[in-house]
Amino acid sequence: MRKHLRRWLAGLLLVILIIPMSGCSLPGLAGSGDNTVRIAAQNTTEQQIMAYMIQGMISHYTDLDSTIINNLGSGNVSFNALKNGNADISSIRFYGTDLTTVLNEKFERDPATVKSTVTKAFEDRYHMTYFESYGFADTYAWMVKQSYAKKHHLENVSDLKKLAPTMKVGIDQIWQNRPGDGYPAFQKDYGFSFGTVYPMQLGLLYDALASDKMDAVLGYSTDGRVGSYNLKLLKDDKDFFPPYDGSPVATDAILKKHPELKPVINRMVGKISLKTMQQLNYQVDDQLQEPQTVAKAYLKQHHYFEGGN
Amino acid sequence: MKDMGLFSQLIYYFTHNGMYVLNQFNLTFLVSIYGVLFGAIVGIPIGIWISQNRKLSPIIIGIANVIQTIPSLAMLSILMLGLGLGQNTVIATVFLYSLLPIIKNTYTGMLSVDPDVLDAGKGMGMTRFQVMKTIRIPLSLSVIIAGIRNALVLGIGITVIGSFIGSGGLGDIIVRGTNATNGGAIILAGALPTALMAIITDLVLSFIEKRLMPKTSSEN
Numbered sequence: 049m050r051k052h053l054r055r056w057l058a059g060l061l062l063v064i065l066i067i068p069m070s071g072c073s074l075p076g077l078a079g080s081g082d083n084t085v086r087i088a089a090q091n092t093t094e095q096q097i098m099a100y101m102i103q104g105m106i107s108h109y110t111d112l113d114s115t116i117i118n119n120l121g122s123g124n125v126s127f128n129a130l131k132n133g134n135a136d137i138s139s140i141r142f143y144g145t146d147l148t149t150v151l152n153e154k155f156e157r158d159p160a161t162v163k164s165t166v167t168k169a170f171e172d173r174y175h176m177t178y179f180e181s182y183g184f185a186d187t188y189a190w191m192v193k194q195s196y197a198k199k200h201h202l203e204n205v206s207d208l209k210k211l212a213p214t215m216k217v218g219i220d221q222i223w224q225n226r227p228g229d230g231y232p233a234f235q236k237d238y239g240f241s242f243g244t245v246y247p248m249q250l251g252l253l254y255d256a257l258a259s260d261k262m263d264a265v266l267g268y269s270t271d272g273r274v275g276s277y278n279l280k281l282l283k284d285d286k287d288f289f290p291p292y293d294g295s296p297v298a299t300d301a302i303l304k305k306h307p308e309l310k311p312v313i314n315r316m317v318g319k320i321s322l323k324t325m326q327q328l329n330y331q332v333d334d335q336l337q338e339p340q341t342v343a344k345a346y347l348k349q350h351h352y353f354e355g356g357n
Numbered sequence: 358m359k360d361m362g363l364f365s366q367l368i369y370y371f372t373h374n375g376m377y378v379l380n381q382f383n384l385t386f387l388v389s390i391y392g393v394l395f396g397a398i399v400g401i402p403i404g405i406w407i408s409q410n411r412k413l414s415p416i417i418i419g420i421a422n423v424i425q426t427i428p429s430l431a432m433l434s435i436l437m438l439g440l441g442l443g444q445n446t447v448i449a450t451v452f453l454y455s456l457l458p459i460i461k462n463t464y465t466g467m468l469s470v471d472p473d474v475l476d477a478g479k480g481m482g483m484t485r486f487q488v489m490k491t492i493r494i495p496l497s498l499s500v501i502i503a504g505i506r507n508a509l510v511l512g513i514g515i516t517v518i519g520s521f522i523g524s525g526g527l528g529d530i531i532v533r534g535t536n537a538t539n540g541g542a543i544i545l546a547g548a549l550p551t552a553l554m555a556i557i558t559d560l561v562l563s564f565i566e567k568r569l570m571p572k573t574s575s576e577n
Contacts, residue, residue: 118525333537339533340374340377
């Protein structure tokens with residue numbers, strides 16, 4: 049009889065120990081606790097900087113915990129994380145990209161139309177709130193070295209027209225055959241083509257330009273290497289490349305559960321300019337600083353966007 | 358930045374991001390420890406159980422073996438479908454991988470206990486529970502710890518890969534180093550602490566293992 053009792057007690061103890069473990073988060077980890085906000089970030093520098101900034105803002109203004117789900121492969125992966133309830137906030141999303149990839153709508157150039165279509169569709173179809181932009185737009189931009197620009201008096205993309213037939217240019221692989229705002233449409237709109245075009249991986253473009261292997265490349269306007277190599281961005285004078293304004297997106301569920309989140313995220317709206325983003329990216333990509341370190345320092349320096357600025 | 362040597366870049370990195378690295382170090386360590394802890398909670402009783410029911414042992418160890426053959430990245434992705442992104446999935450993966458070394462070592466430890474000592478215990482009129490508590494478990498403890506040691510070193514490796522499903526940790530630093538221009542120093546900044554963690558846990562547990570080595574065997 050005693051033996052049986054002991055066995056039962058041991059079993060009971062085990063069950064009592066295990067049940068709370070499966071329910072809540074483990075000590076030391078901000079897992080899936082009830083008060084934890086999960087921020088999804090992709091594997092690019094600016095995504096991670098902004099994710100840490102959101103985290104910094106949340107811990108400064110609220111009592112909520114937050115954790116970052118890092119290194120997601122693409123905009124689609126991070127969107128699905130939100131859709132499936134694995135994450136609550138996506139650190140940066142772009143109207144232009146979401147229109148064609150997530151919503152599968154037809155390409156559209158007018159920024160206002162894109163913005164309203166995407167904002168509405170995210171709310172209606174997926175119950176997610178698209179916030180206003182942080183204030184920077186990530187877009188494709190033609191860039192050249194400062195010396196090259198000075199020598200040929202380059203300011204706008206149209207200025208390339210005369211030089212184009214003899215130029216060697218590097219472009220992002222996916223841009224070459226992209227419908228809507230790809231190379232074919234570019235040739236039609238600007239009315240010229242380049243002598244030799246080298247499609248390559250995005251990260252290699254800047255190095256290729258800096259080491260004079262290319263005359264011009266088509267890169268991302270916010271990339272930190274624009275700053276580190278001191279490249280000249282040419283003005284898109286025909287408004288060919290749609291601006292991809294970067295905005296945070298949050299699920300309606302989390303905003304409803306923690307109403308204090310919305311004003312906190314709104315504080316960041318319009319506060320990060322293209323120049324700022326480039327500088328922050330530069331500190332991470334070139335100055336051996338972690339996105340978290342950079343984000344924290346920036347928030348502190350700007351007093352967590354208290355008041356107006 | 359580029360004209361600094363790799364070593365001074367590394368020093369520079371640590372002075373600027375020390376707290377961050379420390380946090381990621383803790384995170385990696387905790388995730389692997391939790392996975393192995395759950396593995397031990399489940400694995401040790403199973404190991405004891407199959408040592409008492411020898412017929413079951415090929416089936417149980419076979420299942421644990423099959424789990425072990427799945428590549429860790431595949432396992433992470435499979436579990437991700439059910440458990441979603443984040444640390445919990447990585448803990449579950451570490452748990453599954455730690456089952457085999459822990460079950461197998463517990464089983465071997467139990468069977469390698471000297472039958473003479475067991476007979477002596479039985480002769481003294483010990484119950485099965487007493488034999489287990491005072492003879493089998495103490496005598497096989499060092500072998501069980503060796504299993505946990507294997508599991509933990511394996512677990513640290515898996516946790517680093519877990520960075521790909523968003524669990525954070527030192528793996529994040531390594532991945533970021535591969536994306537940055539001249540990221541050599543950043544890769545090292547992630548890889549060195551990882552290696553250090555594996556080596557230190559291995560040394561500590563091997564020390565414990567030696568301390569627990571039974572001194573009651575017939576030779577001395």
